[in-house]
Amino acid sequence: MKNLLVCLPLITLFSAGCALESSSVPEASVDEPIDVASAPIQGGERDYGDPAIVRVLPVSCTGTLIAPRWVLTAKHCLGRVSTVLTNGTISTAVVETFPHPSAGVDQALLYLADPVLSVMPLPYNTSTQPAVGTRCKVAGYGIHNNPDGTITGGAKYWGYVDVTLSSPTGYMEATFGTAIPDKGDSGGPLICTNAAFPQGSVTAVVTGHNDGDWPAHRVEGFSAVAATWIRDTVDNHAPVPIHKGTTFSPETNGVWQLVDYDHDGIPDLTYIKTSNTTSGRVEVFVASGASGYQSRTLATATTFGAETNGVWQLVDYDHDGIPDLTYIKTSNTTSGRVEVFVASGASGYQSRTLATATTFGAETNGVWQLVDYDHDGIPDLTYIKTSNTTSGRVEVFVASGASGYQSRTLATATTFGAETNGVWQLVDYDHDGIPDLTYIKTSNTTSGRVEVFVASGTSGYQIRVLSTPTPFRPEADGVWQLVDYDQDGTFDLAFIKTSNTGSGTVEVHVAPVE
DSSP states (O other): OOOSSSSEEEEEESSOOSSSOOOOOOOOOOOOOOOTTSSSSSSSSSSOOOOOEEEEEEETEEEEETTTTTTEOGGTTSSEEEEEETTTTTEEEEEEEEEEETOOOOEEEEEEEEEEOSOOOOOOSSSOOOTTEEEEEEEEEEEEEEEOOOEEEEEEEEEEEEEEEEEESSEEEEEEESEEOOOTTTTOOOEEEEEEEETTHHHHHEEEOSSSSSOOEEEEEEEEHHHHHHHHHHHHHHHOOEEEEEEOOOOOEEEEEEOOTSSSSSSEEEHHHEESOSSEEEEEEEEEETTSSSSSEEEEEEEEEEEOSSEEEEOOOOOOSSOOEEEEOSSSSSSSEEEEEEEETTTTTTEEEEEEEEEEEEOOEEEEEOTTTTOSSSSSEEEESSOOSSSEEEEEEEEEGTTSSSSSSEEEEEEEEESSEEEEEETTTTSOOOOOOOEESSSOOOSSSSSSEEETTTTTSSSEEEEOOOOOOOOOOOEEEOOOOTTTSHHHHHHOOOOSSSSSEEEEEEEEEO
C-alpha cells in the first residue's frame, strides 16, 4: 500500500544512516530513537564516492537511489521522512512513500518530487541471493566511533561484511569483515556481485541487529531486496505513456523523427521518405504536434534523388528557424570519404547550401549525427562507433563544423562496451552545455524492459549518470528517440511505431525517463 505524505520529506543525496535501527526480523533487534551515540558504519574507512547512497531526512536513515526518482530504504524509517540528500548538496523532496505490504519485509520506496539526473542510480538485484561466505560492501553516514575515542558525524564510511545467513524467507545476516552497519545505517544497501551483476547490485537493505552495542556488535540483519515488488511499484506508479495514432499509414521507406518543426513548443512528427517516392526524389512530410499528428503541414519533394547510402536528419543547420534537410552520405561516395549535404528549409529543400567531403573515411560501423557539439553555432559531425572499434569500447569522434569537417576535435573510447542492441544518440541530457552519450537498449535487456543509459559529456563519456528501465517492452517495429516532449526540462523516451500498430496508422508513444 502507498502512503501519500502531507508533509513532504527531503532526501539528501549523501548516505546517512537511520538511527531507528529496528527490524521486523529478530524480535530483539535494536529499535531506538536517534541520539549522539548512534553509529553508522563501524570500522571501515571514509567513502568519497557512491553518490547513489543517500541520506534520508529528518529521520536520518540511509537509502539508495535505484532510479532517477526512486530511493530504496527500510520501512521502519518511514513516518518522519521528507527529504533526500545526494552528494551532500542536492536536496530533493519525497512526495510519496511505498512501504512493502508484508509485515516481515522491512523495505520501502520513496518517490521524489524531481528526478536526480546528476547521479548514476545503482541497480537492484534480480538474481539469486548471495551464498554464505560471500563478501559484500556496505556504506553509510552518521555518527562514527573513531579509534582515538572521538565521535564524528556527517561523513560517509564504507567497508566489507561477510554473509553468514541467507534464508529463503529473504532474511540475511552478515558479520564484521572490515566494518559493520550500526544504528545510523538502517535502509542502507548491501552491495554484492554475482554473474548477473558483476559490478555489484543492491542485494539487501540494512534492518537491525540484536547483539548489543559497538564494539560488541558484530552481526547485522538485512532484508533481501524484493525485486518483483520494486519493479511492480515503479511500473504501476509510472506516468501513463502518451499513445497517439497519426495521419500516416505504416511504412518504413524512410526516416521518422520528432522535431519542433514549427517552433510552437510541441514536437512535430516528420518523415523523410527516401525510397519508393512518387516524385522519384527524397520527400519530406510533417504532421503537426498541435493537431495530435492528424494534420499534415508539409508534403514536398526535395533536391535530392532517392537514395539510402547514409543518414538523413532534419536540423536547423543555418539557424534561421526552419529545419534544414541534411544528408550524411556514408558509403558509395564520390570522394571516398563521408560526405555532408544540406538543403535549406527556407528554399523548401530545393537549394543545396553545402556539399562537402569530410575527414572521415566511409564506414557504417556506427551512428552519424549532426549536432552543435562545441556550441559555436555550426553543427559538428559526430560519429558514435559501436562495433569493430580499436579499444573494444564504443568510441565517439567529432569533426568540427567550423573546419568544414576537416579537423577532428574529439576521438575517445567510452564507458560502454561495443554493442548494437539499441539506439545511440548524443543529447545534452543534463543541460550542462556538453552533449552526453545516450543509449536506448531495446533488446537483450536485464530488466525485460527497454532501458536507457547515459554517460556524461563532462566525464569524457567515462562516467554513467543514468541506468534505468522504462515502461516500454522491447520491440523493434519503429524508431526510438530521446526528446523533451513536454518541454519540462527533462528528456522523455519516444517510440514512433511504424508497423504492426493497433490503430493501423503510424503511432507515437511517449513516456518520461524516470
